[in-house]
Amino acid sequence: MALDLSKVGERERLKRQREPHWQRLRAGCFLGFRPSKRGGAGTWIARAYDEDSGKYQLKSLGDFGELAGNARFAAAKKEAEKLAEYVEAGGEIRAKLETVADACREYAESKPEAEARFKRYVYGDPLGKVKLDKLRKRHLKEWRERLEETPSLVSRSKEGETRTRKRAPSTVNRDMAVLRAALSKVLSPGAPKSEAAWQEALRAIPNADRQRTLYLDRDQRRTLLGALDSEIAPFVRALCLLPLRPGAMAALMAGDFDKRTSELTIGKDKTGKPRRIQLPAEAAGVMVEQSKDKLPSAPLFMRSNGKAWDKNSWKKPIAAAVKAAELPVGATAYTLRHSTITDLVSAGLPLLTIAQISGTSAEMIERHYGHLASDAAVKALGELAL
Structure with missing residues (x-):
C-alpha cells in the first residue's frame, strides 16, 4: 500500500530513521517526512527531479510546527509542488544558510584566502555555531575581543621554537573585513545602536594600515x-x-x-x-x-x-x-x-x-x-x- 503522509496517525507510526519516508505526488515530485527522534513535529523534505543534471534536488521545508497536525501535509505539499515547478523551469536549489559558519562557507567558495581566515578564526569559534536569525552585536563583539587577543604567528618554520607577536590592528581589520563581507551577503544591517546592529561590532580600526x-x-x-x-x-x-x-x-x-x-x-x-x-x-x-x-x-x-x-x-x-x-x-x-x-x-x-x-x-x-x-x-x- 502506498504511503499516505496526509494522515496524522500514519505519520506517527512511521519508523524513526535518517532517510525520509517518501510519498510520490506526481512524476518527478516527491514529499518526504522524517519523524523526530525527540518527539517533535518531525521534518518535511521536498525532492524534485532535474532533467538537466539527471539528478534529484532536495530541500528541507521545516516542521510546520505552527500549524495543526492535520494541516501540515497540505502546507508541505504546496511547497514541494512549488519547488518542483522551480526546478523544472531550470532553477537550482541553494543550500539553506542557518549559521554564521554556513554564511562564511557560501561566501568563501571561490575565495581561498577568505576560507583560510574562516578556518582559523570562525569555524572553530563559538561564533560559527550562532544562528543567523539570532546573531546579535554582542556575539561579534565577543568574537572580536577573542580575535584581538589571538597572537599572530611570526615564524612558521617546522624547526625551532614558534614565535608570535601581538596581532596588529591592520591584521584585525583584514580578518574582520572578510567576515563583514560574508555576513553582508545574507544579513541586512541592524538598527543603529541596538543589539541587532551586528555590523557595528565589525567597524574597522581607524588609521591601522600603516604599511599601505x-x-x-x-x-x-x-x-x-x-x-x-x-x-x-x-x-x-x-x-x-x-x-x-x-x-x-x-x-x-x-x-x-x-x-x-x-x-x-x-x-x-x-x-x-x-x-x-x-x-x-x-x-x-x-x-x-x-x-x-x-x-x-x-x-x-x-x-x-x-x-x-x-x-x-x-x-x-x-x-x-x-x-x-x-x-x-x-x-x-x-x-x-x-x-x-x-x-x-x-x-x-x-x-x-x-x-x-x-x-x-x-x-x-x-x-x-x-x-x-x-x-x-x-x-x-x-x-x-x-
Missing part, C-alpha cells in the same frame, strides 16, 4: 636594489616593476611566462582565479632572464637551494637592505606593491586596468588610491592651461 601609507619613490627603490645581494635582487626588481602581491610573485613558475607574447599568467593569488597580463618591455626582460634554461614547473624566481621564495626567506634580506640603504623603517616587500600601484594611479592609468593587473577590485583601488587619481586629473587640467 609607506611609499618608496623610484630613487629609493633603485637604492634598495643596489643594497640587495644577487640572489634576491631579481625577485625584488620584479616587485618594483609589477604591482603583484609578493606571495603571487613568489609562486610563479617558469611555464607561467610566455616569452613569445610577453604574457604572464598569475595563478596563485588572493582572488583564487588565474589571470593573464601583458608585460611591459622591462618587466618582460626580467622574466626572460629568470625563465632561461628552466623547466616549466620550476620556480620562476629560484633561490640558490632550488626552492621558491616565501615570506620567511625574503623577509630578512629585504629588511637588511632597507637598513643598509637607510630607507624608512617598516619598508617591506608589500611596500613595493603599494608604491607601484601609487605610481600607476598618479600616472593616470584607469583604475579598472590597475585593479585587473594588481589582482584586486576597482573598489579597493578607489578606496585606497582614489585621492591620487583626483590629483592626477587636477595636474592634467593644469597642464592644459594657457
Whole structure:
C-alpha cells in the first residue's frame, strides 16, 4: 500500500530513521517526512527531479510546527509542488544558510584566502555555531575581543621554537573585513545602536594600515636594489616593476611566462582565479632572464637551494637592505606593491586596468588610491592651461 503522509496517525507510526519516508505526488515530485527522534513535529523534505543534471534536488521545508497536525501535509505539499515547478523551469536549489559558519562557507567558495581566515578564526569559534536569525552585536563583539587577543604567528618554520607577536590592528581589520563581507551577503544591517546592529561590532580600526601609507619613490627603490645581494635582487626588481602581491610573485613558475607574447599568467593569488597580463618591455626582460634554461614547473624566481621564495626567506634580506640603504623603517616587500600601484594611479592609468593587473577590485583601488587619481586629473587640467 502506498504511503499516505496526509494522515496524522500514519505519520506517527512511521519508523524513526535518517532517510525520509517518501510519498510520490506526481512524476518527478516527491514529499518526504522524517519523524523526530525527540518527539517533535518531525521534518518535511521536498525532492524534485532535474532533467538537466539527471539528478534529484532536495530541500528541507521545516516542521510546520505552527500549524495543526492535520494541516501540515497540505502546507508541505504546496511547497514541494512549488519547488518542483522551480526546478523544472531550470532553477537550482541553494543550500539553506542557518549559521554564521554556513554564511562564511557560501561566501568563501571561490575565495581561498577568505576560507583560510574562516578556518582559523570562525569555524572553530563559538561564533560559527550562532544562528543567523539570532546573531546579535554582542556575539561579534565577543568574537572580536577573542580575535584581538589571538597572537599572530611570526615564524612558521617546522624547526625551532614558534614565535608570535601581538596581532596588529591592520591584521584585525583584514580578518574582520572578510567576515563583514560574508555576513553582508545574507544579513541586512541592524538598527543603529541596538543589539541587532551586528555590523557595528565589525567597524574597522581607524588609521591601522600603516604599511599601505609607506611609499618608496623610484630613487629609493633603485637604492634598495643596489643594497640587495644577487640572489634576491631579481625577485625584488620584479616587485618594483609589477604591482603583484609578493606571495603571487613568489609562486610563479617558469611555464607561467610566455616569452613569445610577453604574457604572464598569475595563478596563485588572493582572488583564487588565474589571470593573464601583458608585460611591459622591462618587466618582460626580467622574466626572460629568470625563465632561461628552466623547466616549466620550476620556480620562476629560484633561490640558490632550488626552492621558491616565501615570506620567511625574503623577509630578512629585504629588511637588511632597507637598513643598509637607510630607507624608512617598516619598508617591506608589500611596500613595493603599494608604491607601484601609487605610481600607476598618479600616472593616470584607469583604475579598472590597475585593479585587473594588481589582482584586486576597482573598489579597493578607489578606496585606497582614489585621492591620487583626483590629483592626477587636477595636474592634467593644469597642464592644459594657457
